[in-house]
Amino acid sequence: MKITVITPEFYSYGALLITGILKEQGYTVKLQKGFGKVVDADIVFISLQSTIHLMKYQQEISSINAFKIVGGPVTLTPELILECLPVDLVVVGEGENTVYNILKFLETHPSYQISDFKDIPGVAFKVNDQIVSTAPDESPHKRPLPFIPDDIAHENIRGANIYLETHRGCPGNCGFCGVPSLFGRNVRSRPLDEILNEVKYMLSKGAQRIAISGGTGSLYGSKKFKTVDEESFVELLHEISKLTGPKNLIIPDVRVDLVSDEILEAIKQYSRGWVFFGIESGSDRVLRHMKKGITVDQVYEAVEMARNHGVKIGGSFIVAYPGEEEEDYQDTVDLADELMLNDYFVSIAEPIPGTPLGEEVSQLSLEDNLLFQESSKYKRYGFSIAEERALDLMVDSYIFRTFPTALSQKLLKDLQKEVKSQGEHIKSVIHLLKNQYKS
Template sequence: MTKNLKITVLTPEFYSYGALLIAGILKEQGYSVKLQKGFGKVIDDDIVFISLQSTIHLIKYQQEISSINAFKIVGGPVTLTPELILEHLQVDLVVVGEGEDTVYNILKFLKTNPSYQISDFKDIPGVAFKADNQTVITEKSNPCCLKRPLPFIPSEIARENIRGANVYLETHRGCPGNCGFCGVPCLFGRKVRSRPLEDILTEVKYMLSKGAQRIAISGGTGSLYGSKKFKSVDEESFVELLREISKLTGPRNLIIPDIRADLISDEIMEAVKKYSRGWVFFGIESGSDRVLRHMKKGISVDQVHEAVEMARKHGVKIGGSFIVAYPGEEEEDYQDTIDLADELMLDDYFVSIAEPIPGTQLGDEISKLSMEDNLLFQDSLKYKRHGLSIAEERALDFMMDSYIFRSFPTAMSQKLMKDLENEVKSQGEHIKSIIPLLKNH
C-alpha cells in the first residue's frame, strides 16, 4: 500500500459514536477519510474500517462485507470474541478492545510495510487475524488516553434517531458493575476513566455546529462521570457536566439514557430534572432478587423501589428496562417481575428477551445451555398458533401489560398488539440465530 491511503469508515445501520471517533482520528492524522452508513455505495478505497454493534451483523451482512474489495478491519462491541468474527466474516483484521491507538499503529505499519504478510501484524497489540488457518490474538493493548481529536460528524446527523438522540457523546469509559449480560466492563474495564469537561464541551459545540440537536451522554452509566472511587459517584462532577452541556443544548435536547439504580442521589436527580429532558432510564431487569443475584446485577428489588421513589420525588420521568427468560428464570421469578412492574407504574417500559453477547457471562452460559432447557426453544401453549416460544410469550405478555402498568395507561388496540407480537418475534429470531454461533464456536 502507498502512503496516500484512502479510507472508508463504514457503519451498517446508524452513525455509531465509535465510527465517528475513529473517522475523526484518521482525518486528524491527515488521511483521506469517508464516512459511510450502509452498504448502498460501492467502496473503492484501500482500507475499510467496519464498526459492528451487534452479533447479528455477523450473519446479516456476511455477503455485503465479503463483496468489499479492500483491506477490511472490524471494530466495535462485537470484538469481545474476535475468533467468532474471523470465523464468519471475510475480513483481514479485528481490533480487539479500545481502538484509537491500535488503528494508528495498524496504519503506520501498512504505510511502512507495502509488502506485508498478515502474520506480520503479530507485533501490534490489540489485533486478531487468521494465519495458516489459525486465529492469532496479539497481546492486549493498553487503555487509550481519552484526550483525542473531534469526531467526524456527517452532514445528515440531524436526521439520525438513536433512542431519541441524533448522536451519542462519550463522557467516560468503564463501569464498576459486573452484570453478566453487559459488555461494557468486558470492553472498557471496571475502572471509570472520565474525559476532561473542557474537551466534552468543545465536542458538544462542534456537534451542534454540524447540525446535531438532540445529544445523549454515553458511557454505560451516566452518573459515573468523574467518579474516582470504586462503585461511587462524584455528584459535583456529574451535576457540573449536565449544567454546562445544558447551557449549550438547552435542557430539552440533553438526554441521559442510562443510570444504575444504586448510583443516584437527590442532587443527581435534581440535576437530571433541571438540566435535561427530565427522564431517567433504570436498568431494573428483574423483580426477583434471586435472578438479580444470578445476573450479578448488584442491586436488589428494595433498591429499585428506593430509586424510583427518589426520582419521582424530584419530578423526573422514569423508564425501566427488563429482561425476561434469563437462564434459570422460573415462572415464579417472572411473576415477581410482572408484579414489580405493576407496583412501580413507570412512565415507560422496555422489555427484552435475554440476549447473549459473546464474551460475556451470559454468552458463555447460554452457549452451554441445552436447547431443551432454553426457554427460547420451548413452545408456548398459550400462543401456540402464533408459533411463539415460552421466552417470547413472557416478553409479549409483559409488553402488553406494560401499557396498563404505566403512569398514563394506553388502550390495547389490534394494531398495537400486532406490532408487539412482531417485535417479540424479531427479538426471538435474532437471538435464535446467534445461539448456534455461540455453540459452534
C-alpha cells in the first residue's frame, strides 16, 4: 500500500505529524509539497489549510487517481469539502487516531463500500448525495515525532522554518477564529520533555528558526479557564531557547489579556524579542461583536507593558467586520496611529466556514456586505468599501510604525495587489458559503 501525504503550499505541522504517525506504524509514506509532481499512490492524505484551497486546487485534486482523504483546519465543515472536491473521506476534528483507523480498515476490508466507514469515529463521507458524519475520535492521541523533510531549512513560514505545536485549545471565543471550534476551549499542553525531544529532532534535520504554535503561545501549561501559567511558559521558552538560541525562537501570537511582566521578560530574553498581538479593532463595539473578549484599554495596557520590557510589537487588524460603521473604522485607524507599533498586519474579515463569522456572513445579504459595496474613493480600481479600508489602513501603517517607511510607487502597487487578492479570495469564500447555506 503506497501512501502520499500532500501539503499544498508549505510544510504544515499537521502534515508532518500525520506522515510521522504513518511511518512509525510501518507504512510506506511519501510527503509531497504542492501538486507539481505526479502522485503515484494508493491512498492520498491532503492537508488543506485554507478555504480557498477548496477552489484553488480542484483540478489538481480531481486528477489524482487514488483513495483521497482530506484533513486540516478546513474540516470544520466537512459538507463543504465533499461538495467542492471529489474526495472519498474527510477527517473530522483531530486526526491522529483517525488516519490510522482508516488505514487499518482499508487493509482488512478490500471489498468495502463507502457506507462501511460509518463505524469509524471522526470521518465524513457522501452516500447517494447524502453526507454522513461520525462523532470525532476523542481517545488519547498517539504522538510520535513528526516527519521532517531534508529541505526544511528552506521553508519560510512567517519567518520560521517550521512550527512546533506546544498545546491545543484556546479559551477565547473569537467569532472569526477556527481554533476553539477545531481543538476546543480547554487547553491541553504537551509534556515539556516531549517538546524538547521534538526540537532536538527538528534541529538535527536542518531546521534553524522554530516558532511555537497552539493558538495563543502564553497559554502553555494553563490549567484554568482564561488564565496563564507563567512558570510553565517561562520554562518552556528557556528550555527551547537553550537548544535553538534566542534569535531562532519565534513567538507568533499572544492575546493582550494573557500577558504579564514575567511572560514579556521571558519573550525578551529567550526569543527574538517580538510579540504579536491580535488587536483587530479600535472599536469596543466591534470587539464585542467579534466576541474577542478584550477591550481597547487592555490593548493600550499590553502594548505599554511590552514596550517597557523592550519587546518589539506587531499587531493584527481586521477591517470590514459585519456591522462595522465608518466611525468604528476610524477608531481603528486612530488606535493604530496612537500605538506606533513596530509592524502591522491588516486583513479584511474572512469568514471561515464553521465559525460564528462564517455563519453570520452566510446569512448576510451581499448588499449589506462591505466587500460588495462599491468604493467611491477607489472606483477606478474597482475596489469595494472593505478593500478601500484595508488599503488605507495598510498605507497608513507604514507611517504609524515606530520607524516610518517611505511609501514608494512600488510599495503602493504591492499593497493594492495584496488588497485585491484578499478581496477576491474572500468573495469566493462568501459565494461558497452562500451556496452551501442555500443547500
